[in-house]
Amino acid sequence: MKLRNKINLYTAFLFALLLLLINITVYYSFNKLIIDSEISTANKEIKKISENIGLSLGSIPEGALLRSYVPVNGMIQIVTADNKSLPAVTSPGEQNLSKRKAEFFNSEVSKTIKYQGLQYTFESMPIILQDGSIANLQITKSMDTATDNLSILRIVLFMVTLLALIPVLISSRFLSNLITKPVTSMIRTMTEIRQSGRFKTIKLEGKSKDELFQMGETFNHMIELLEVNFEKQQQFASNASHELKTPLTIIESYASLLKRRGLKEPQLFAESIEAIHSEAIRMKEMTEQLLLIARNQEQWNIEVNQLNLHELITQSVNAFKNAYNREIKWVEEIDPPIIIHTDEKKLKQLLFIFLDNARKYSDEEIVVTAGIEKEEVFIKIIDCGIGIQEDELPKVFDRFYRVDKARSRKQGGSGLGLSLAKEIANAIGISIHLESKLGVGTTATLFYKKKMKI
Ligand code: ATP
Ligand code: MG
Numbered sequence: 014m015k016l017r018n019k020i021n022l023y024t025a026f027l028f029a030l031l032l033l034l035i036n037i038t039v040y041y042s043f044n045k046l047i048i049d050s051e052i053s054t055a056n057k058e059i060k061k062i063s064e065n066i067g068l069s070l071g072s073i074p075e076g077a078l079l080r081s082y083v084p085v086n087g088m089i090q091i092v093t094a095d096n097k098s099l100p101a102v103t104s105p106g107e108q109n110l111s112k113r114k115a116e117f118f119n120s121e122v123s124k125t126i127k128y129q130g131l132q133y134t135f136e137s138m139p140i141i142l143q144d145g146s147i148a149n150l151q152i153t154k155s156m157d158t159a160t161d162n163l164s165i166l167r168i169v170l171f172m173v174t175l176l177a178l179i180p181v182l183i184s185s186r187f188l189s190n191l192i193t194k195p196v197t198s199m200i201r202t203m204t205e206i207r208q209s210g211r212f213k214t215i216k217l218e219g220k221s222k223d224e225l226f227q228m229g230e231t232f233n234h235m236i237e238l239l240e241v242n243f244e245k246q247q248q249f250a251s252n253a254s255h256e257l258k259t260p261l262t263i264i265e266s267y268a269s270l271l272k273r274r275g276l277k278e279p280q281l282f283a284e285s286i287e288a289i290h291s292e293a294i295r296m297k298e299m300t301e302q303l304l305l306i307a308r309n310q311e312q313w314n315i316e317v318n319q320l321n322l323h324e325l326i327t328q329s330v331n332a333f334k335n336a337y338n339r340e341i342k343w344v345e346e347i348d349p350p351i352i353i354h355t356d357e358k359k360l361k362q363l364l365f366i367f368l369d370n371a372r373k374y375s376d377e378e379i380v381v382t383a384g385i386e387k388e389e390v391f392i393k394i395i396d397c398g399i400g401i402q403e404d405e406l407p408k409v410f411d412r413f414y415r416v417d418k419a420r421s422r423k424q425g426g427s428g429l430g431l432s433l434a435k436e437i438a439n440a441i442g443i444s445i446h447l448e449s450k451l452g453v454g455t456t457a458t459l460f461y462k463k464k465m466k467i
Contacts, residue, residue, distance in 0.1 A: 016196065017189040024185035025178065032177055036170040043166055047159045048125060051134050055154055056123045059136040062089075063150045071143045075099055087133065087154035091140070092117050094147055110153055117149055125156065132156040195225045199232055212240040249412055253303060256413060256427055260292040260299075295427070302429040306412065306436055315356045315440060322351040322383055322390065329364045330381055337372055339379065346384030353390055353461055359441045364392070366434045367457045371396035373426060375454065390461040397454035406449060410435050 090101035098115035122137040375398020
């Protein structure tokens with residue numbers, strides 16, 4: 014069953030039930046009230062009549078006496094102790110009542126009775142006849158008017174219930190529309206997305222920031238996020254294939270050169286092998302970096318150990334110095350050894366990425382410092398090289414992004430270093446801060462966020 018129909022059905026059913034309960038209570042209360050008042054009137058009447066009859070018995074014949082007190086729609090009779098009725102006097106419309114079997118009661122009786130499908134009040138009052146015997150003065154009165162009124166009340170309440178259901182149905186329809194509209198619009202948009210393969214957001218109407226509005230907003234936000242991720246992924250795939258195409262083309266062209274003339278020209282042979290070898294290494298590095306970037310955080314296999322920061326940086330700096338024959342000044346800003354808990358290999362990898370950039374994009378001495386600032390351990394890699402323009406700074410962490418493509422190509426970069434650095438830093442809980450000024454130099458700072466021991 015559709016949500017809209019469910020809401021309609023449940024609301025209508027609940028309201029109908031509620032109205033029914035209220036109306037039944039109203040009806041039964043009125044019913045009791047009317048019957049009680051009929052009985053009490055009849056009771057008062059019989060008391061008065063029995064007093065008067067008591068006074069007039071003997072002086073006026075019983076028949077004539079009863080006739081003067083007969084109710085408009087009922088019967089008056091005197092019943093003796095042997096259950097026999099002296100001739101009863103009935104009103105013209107209630108002659109049937111005289112056929113009812115007479116019954117003597119020892120005490121006063123006040124009740125309602127049913128006779129031939131009709132309701133009556135029945136009053137019986139002991140009186141003393143002229144001969145001294147005890148008899149009952151009994152008055153039976155039709156409750157026609159009261160039952161008529163009650164049946165009118167029944168009809169009115171029934172009609173009220175039906176009428177009240179109309180606004181209930183209208184409002185439940187309005188309510189269900191209000192709730193299901195954003196949901197159906199969301200379903201429609203999702204179906205459209207599925208069929209067309211293109212991302213779409215839903216139009217949000219109304220100013221109230223209710224849950225349905227929030228749901229729509231969240232949906233749109235999610236779609237935007239998916240779209241951005243999808244585009245990024247597409248761009249990544251096209252960038253990756255584009256970047257791999259260049260070394261492959263170089264390898265292919267040198268290989269075909271080798272095939273044609275390589276054996277005859279030893280110099281060409283050596284040059285081609287060298288080019289193929291270096292391009293193959295570059296491709297290998299690039300694919301390794303790509304694989305690392307594509308990994309999830311959980312697949313990083315982090316091994317946390319207690320490390321002496323001084324030793325770790327000294328080792329990395331020395332290794333780098335030897336590999337590239339570059340001057341690196343290593344300055345530790347505080348005396349006691351700094352102990353951190355992190356993954357040694359990953360932190361070294363991170364340092365190499367920044368040292369590699371400092372090496373590639375500067376010619377002068379590189380400075381490495383470490384210390385503690387606001388309870389956070391920091392490592393700075395400072396170079397006085399070409400620097401990065403301010404508006405390019407946020408982009409350098411994007412995959413394959415290079416500030417000056419021609420220049421970076423000469424230096425052999427593929428634009429993956431910093432994006433890999435970002436992933437590694439995230440995995441080991443380090444934050445990166447990059448400061449740079451064009452033509453002045455660049456400072457990369459690594460902040461170790463976790464609480465450290467000194
Ligand atoms: P890869 O590191 O993958 O070999 P890359 O060095 O070009 O290649 P990233 O390390 O991601 O890539 O750096 C992105 C770009 O940011 C670089 O191409 C360069 O233009 C700029 N950049 C990075 N570090 C520096 C720096 N220290 N000085 C000047 N420019 C830099
Ligand atoms: Mg780099």
